[in-house]
Amino acid sequence: MKKIIKNLFSKKVFMRIVLPIILLIALILIGLVSFRKPMAKNLKPAEAQAKAETFVNSFLMQSGSKATIKEITSEYGMYKLKIDIVSDVVESYITKDGKLFFPQALNIADTEKQAVGGDAAAQDTDTAAKAAPVATVSVKNDKPVVELFVMSHCPYGTQIEKGMLPVVAALGNKIDFQLKFCSYAMHGEKELKEQLAQYCIQKEQPSKLTSYLKCFLESSISDACLDSAKVDKAKVSACVAKTDSTYKVMSNFTNKIGYQGSYPGFDVFKADNEKYKVGGSPTLIINGQDISSGRDSASLLKTICSAFKTAPKECETVLSSASPSAGFGSGTAASATTAGCE
16 A cells, blocks of 8 residues: 555656646636635516616716616516616616626627628718618509508607608608507607697698607707797697597506506507507508508608509609618618617
8 A cells, every 4th residue: 555655656657647636626626616606696577677777867867867667578688678768768688686787789690780891881871771671562552641650759760750751741742641659658658748749730730740740850849849830839739638538648647547568558549550450669551551661761752652553753852861860869870770669
């Protein structure tokens, strides 16, 4: 036995066999000590929502502004949050242990596609928008009926509205354009009230609608836009009161009646929503057909003009192929999008 031990610790054997074994055992012990920590406890969705909302309002929002988390779901092993930040709804993530908050997630595949072309793409601001799909309408009509369903404060609804306004101006009475609203509102009381107002402007003073929308989509300030568009406020107010009484929009909101999930209902166009199976903002219906189009003016013009039996000369109007920015304000988007509020 002594001889065996002596042989094991001879210099040659020690360096070649014994020392590596000792080092391996040491590494295993170190690993066990280092990583033998209790796993962090996952928060329940309500706990994660409360923690994220407190964090956002305490450290990320400007003074006087308040964010509200409208929805929390599980995705990619984390909690996905839909956060209402006053004039927009953004998607963010928080780890299920509540330790890491991600204000934005980038889709790798989409980002790689957008990067193709390098500097050349960056130099051409219209490149992504030109790649947007130009859909065609199979159902033809002498006077196409264009129904656009949005939520007044959905950033993607406002985006397509900004693209649509120059088209409506170009085609005028050659089309029957109707602005409609989804059967639920994701942006709270302000959205319900704004949609009632826009519905009444279109109903009582249709010639003022585009002027009002042009202002509202830029500033989001309703009162100032009523003035700038010279809208008769008394008529709008009377119409809003009557419409609200008929559909019980604000009463249902207050009493939490007719909610779709966590979102209040907006029943003014409920029948049309059911007819077309509207699933979110924006939804574009042309001649009764659900159409997926680019949101830039040029694409929308081509799509709508494809719905004519015989396209008028106005369809030759040259409009911008740059996709408008999402949300309120001017400017263009870096790339086309099919995102929506659902």
